[in-house]
Amino acid sequence: MVQTNDAAMPRPRTARAVSVARAASALLVPLLLLVGLSGPARADWPDPVPVVSHVETDKPVVFITIDDGWNHDPAAQRLLLERQVPASLFLLPGAYAYDPDYFRTLLDHGPSRVENHTVDHPDLTTLDAAGQRAQLCGARDAHLARFGAEPRLARPPYGAYDATTRTTARACGAKALVTWTYDLTTWGQWTPAVPRLRSGDIVLLHFNDTVATDLARVLAAADAAGLRPAPLRDYIAE
Numbered sequence: 001m002v003q004t005n006d007a008a009m010p011r012p013r014t015a016r017a018v019s020v021a022r023a024a025s026a027l028l029v030p031l032l033l034l035v036g037l038s039g040p041a042r043a044d045w046p047d048p049v050p051v052v053s054h055v056e057t058d059k060p061v062v063f064i065t066i067d068d069g070w071n072h073d074p075a076a077q078r079l080l081l082e083r084q085v086p087a088s089l090f091l092l093p094g095a096y097a098y099d100p101d102y103f104r105t106l107l108d109h110g111p112s113r114v115e116n117h118t119v120d121h122p123d124l125t126t127l128d129a130a131g132q133r134a135q136l137c138g139a140r141d142a143h144l145a146r147f148g149a150e151p152r153l154a155r156p157p158y159g160a161y162d163a164t165t166r167t168t169a170r171a172c173g174a175k176a177l178v179t180w181t182y183d184l185t186t187w188g189q190w191t192p193a194v195p196r197l198r199s200g201d202i203v204l205l206h207f208n209d210t211v212a213t214d215l216a217r218v219l220a221a222a223d224a225a226g227l228r229p230a231p232l233r234d235y236i237a238e
Contacts, residue, residue, distance in 0.1 A: 048166030049154075052236060053179040055200040061230035062222045063088065063202045065180065066211065067117060067155065069095030072102040075212035081110045083219060086231035088178070090117035090155040093142035095207070100146055107147060113233060114143050116154040116174060125162045132164055136172040152233050153178050176236045180204035186214050194221045202232065 055063065069091040080087055089103065089112055096103050106112045118124070118135040119142070127135065136154060144150050154174040156165055161177055169177055181201040184192050185208065194217055197203070205214050222229060 046167055046170040048163065049169045049174055049176050050236075051161065051166070051177045051179060052202070054181045054202060055232070055235045057200045057235060059230070060199055060227050061235070062197050062199070062225075062227040063232040063235070064205065064215070064218060064229050065090060065115075065155070065178065065202060065232065066205045066207055066215075068092055068121070069103065069207045071207045071209055071211060072099050073207070073209070073212050076207070076215055077102060077106060079212060079215055079219075080106055080112060083229075084110055085215075085219070085229050086111035086113070087229070088113055088115050088153060088232045090115045090153075090178075091143070092117055092121055093119055093139055093146070096146070104147070107149075111231060113231065114147055114149065114151055115178070115233075116140055116143065116151040116169075116172070118154075118157055121157045123158055123160045124156050124165045125160045129164050129168060132168045133171065136165075136168055136174070140172050140174075153236065155179070175238055178202065178232065178236075184214060184218055186210040194218065197221050197225045197227055199227065200235075 055061075064085060065088040067090045069089065079085070087106075089106070091103065091114055103114065107114065116136060116139050119138040120135065122131075122135060124132050124135065140151055150173055152173065152175050154169045154172070154176070155178050159179045166177060180203065182192075182195060182197075183204040184194055185204065185206045186192070187208075191210075203218050205211060205218065219229070
């Protein structure tokens with residue numbers, strides 16, 4: 001006769017025990033996902049960057065940003081260099097491809113810096129994650145290849161962004177998305193009135209046919225408010 005060890009033999013579970021086990025499992029899985037125990041997928045989802053339209057600071061500074069780069073106005077270049085304006089230049093690769101020396105001169109002889117404004121200026125919210133990555137990382141790579149310096153700020157065209165933009169910007173080397181406090185660009189016959197600027201304001205201009213006049217007007221407004229232009233990148237934390 002074969003002897004058995006009753007203590008070692010598995011016992012059938014009751015229906016109640018099975019029900020309790022299933023309920024516990026159903027609660028455990030979402031809990032593990034909630035606390036981040038889902039493994040290496042975290043690397044595919046970097047923390048979103050902050051979105052900055054104004055810098056909180058008690059220093060008397062204002063930030064001048066100039067977008068796109070299609071119009072290479074010598075007068076604007078001369079003013080930026082004479083005043084040593086630390087402008088943040090959110091450039092498109094195609095806009096400097098035909099005359100990179102215009103911006104190379106600004107970087108070599110002044111405190112301006114090139115930042116990211118995508119490859120083709122699309123509304124990023126109309127693109128999926130792969131499309132946004134192609135735009136932001138593609139522009140980052142083009143700037144690095146042309147100027148030898150990686151942009152650290154990104155400006156979404158039209159100021160349009162979504163949650164994907166914020167994580168993709170981080171993946172493409174940016175520490176913040178930058179919009180603006182005031183757009184003081186002259187478009188056609190419409191010249192915006194310049195408000196009294198405050199510490200930490202971010203002013204948006206464009207390299208269009210009025211860029212030199214617009215820049216001079218903004219610098220005069222900064223002087224009148226007792227503010228000095230400062231490098232935006234230095235005022236945004238890593």
